[in-house]
Amino acid sequence: MNGKTGHRSATPNSLRGELLARSFKGLPDGMSYHQALKIVRRHINGTSDLSRRAKLLMLALLQIQAIAVLNCDGEGGLDLGAFTAFPRNDTLEGMLAMSRRTVQKAIAELRDALLVWCNDAPDRNRSRFFGINLLPAFARVEEFSAAEVDRATNRSIARNVQRQFTGLKIELEALRQMLGSQSVNELEGLIRQCDLWRRSRDIEAGMRQLLELRAAVDVLKAAAVCAVTKDKDESPQDVISDTPLTYKTRPISKDVDAVPPQESGAGSISGCGDRVRLPVLGPHAEDLIPAIEAAFRSKGLPIYDVDRTATSNLLRLYGRASAATIRLSRRVVDELEEKFGVSGASHILIQAACDPAVRNRPGWARSFVHPSFSAGVVDTRRSFHRWRANLLAEAT
Numbered sequence: 001m002n003g004k005t006g007h008r009s010a011t012p013n014s015l016r017g018e019l020l021a022r023s024f025k026g027l028p029d030g031m032s033y034h035q036a037l038k039i040v041r042r043h044i045n046g047t048s049d050l051s052r053r054a055k056l057l058m059l060a061l062l063q064i065q066a067i068a069v070l071n072c073d074g075e076g077g078l079d080l081g082a083f084t085a086f087p088r089n090d091t092l093e094g095m096l097a098m099s100r101r102t103v104q105k106a107i108a109e110l111r112d113a114l115l116v117w118c119n120d121a122p123d124r125n126r127s128r129f130f131g132i133n134l135l136p137a138f139a140r141v142e143e144f145s146a147a148e149v150d151r152a153t154n155r156s157i158a159r160n161v162q163r164q165f166t167g168l169k170i171e172l173e174a175l176r177q178m179l180g181s182q183s184v185n186e187l188e189g190l191i192r193q194c195d196l197w198r199r200s201r202d203i204e205a206g207m208r209q210l211l212e213l214r215a216a217v218d219v220l221k222a223a224a225v226c227a228v229t230k231d232k233d234e235s236p237q238d239v240i241s242d243t244p245l246t247y248k249t250r251p252i253s254k255d256v257d258a259v260p261p262q263e264s265g266a267g268s269i270s271g272c273g274d275r276v277r278l279p280v281l282g283p284h285a286e287d288l289i290p291a292i293e294a295a296f297r298s299k300g301l302p303i304y305d306v307d308r309t310a311t312s313n314l315l316r317l318y319g320r321a322s323a324a325t326i327r328l329s330r331r332v333v334d335e336l337e338e339k340f341g342v343s344g345a346s347h348i349l350i351q352a353a354c355d356p357a358v359r360n361r362p363g364w365a366r367s368f369v370h371p372s373f374s375a376g377v378v379d380t381r382r383s384f385h386r387w388r389a390n391l392l393a394e395a396t
Helices: 012-022 033-046 052-074 089-096 100-112 141-179 184-198 203-228 285-298 311-325 330-354 361-369 381-395
Strands: 117-119 131-133 257-259 377-379
Touching: 012 100, 012 117, 033 052, 033 141, 052 089, 052 100, 089 100, 100 117, 141 184, 141 203, 184 203, 285 311, 285 330, 285 381, 311 330, 330 361, 330 377, 330 381
Parallel strands: none
Antiparallel strands: 117 131, 257 377
């Protein structure tokens, strides 16, 4: 480390540090030494180019000379001695709990990093101007400030990428519950990739991987939607209502109870004399029609003349009007009537249009004709009383 004369050997970076110190004329306009000291400290703490021992030594030197540096704000000229620290080796060893050899290695590292200039005395007649000079660090405050902005930007981008990977993992967990045993290996692999890249420090590679994972998740979403509802483009006006994938979809709403087939006489099954393959339990038409009329009035939709239309026909008309309101195709309505009968299909369509608990209304109605639907009896009475109570509360 030391040359034949006992002085430190000159290196290209040590000469650059001396040039920075000797050519320093002052801080940029509008910046005080107090601000510059904070910038230098933040750079030392945030940089990854220094070892821990070099960081501790640089912070210790700044602490030793902090008062002298801050006093330069009120002085007209530049005092070279204010930026020169000349602590004893025993002092640094005690402050840093390091050996003398470790301290010497840290000083050499700071020299190579252009943070200090070791202004060694030519002889044993020492003065306050000879020692470890900190001016190279203060001469680079603009560079440190720009680097701090870049680091803050990279941290913000990294946090945003981490949040997106976390969001993808949540979506994949929901898809795993929806798809069940389908694509389980692919889902597990994608979840592991999300965990791996969320902890990665390579931002550019992480963003590229994020795009690939996003595309894979979109494909799985499409598969999940197709597993719940079919013919997504069956709207008569070419409007596709995709099912939100943030919750576990079910063939029917949680407020519609699917119970095993009951014996005859165990309950009242609403019907109008039509052919019913799967029974639907619902409220009486005398209770349902006033509620649906009130719901249509609140939405600004026309209502039918009660005096001129039979009750059974009114129920069917309001069922068809509800299907048009949620933009359900005629083919699906015919399938519902074929499967549940006219009365049962009307109860389902009216609930799909009026129940606020149903979020994806056309998808919810189509789920009853999906092959995966295997319930025996569909009970819509509890849901009816709930949305009718909400409707009355809004009216009052």
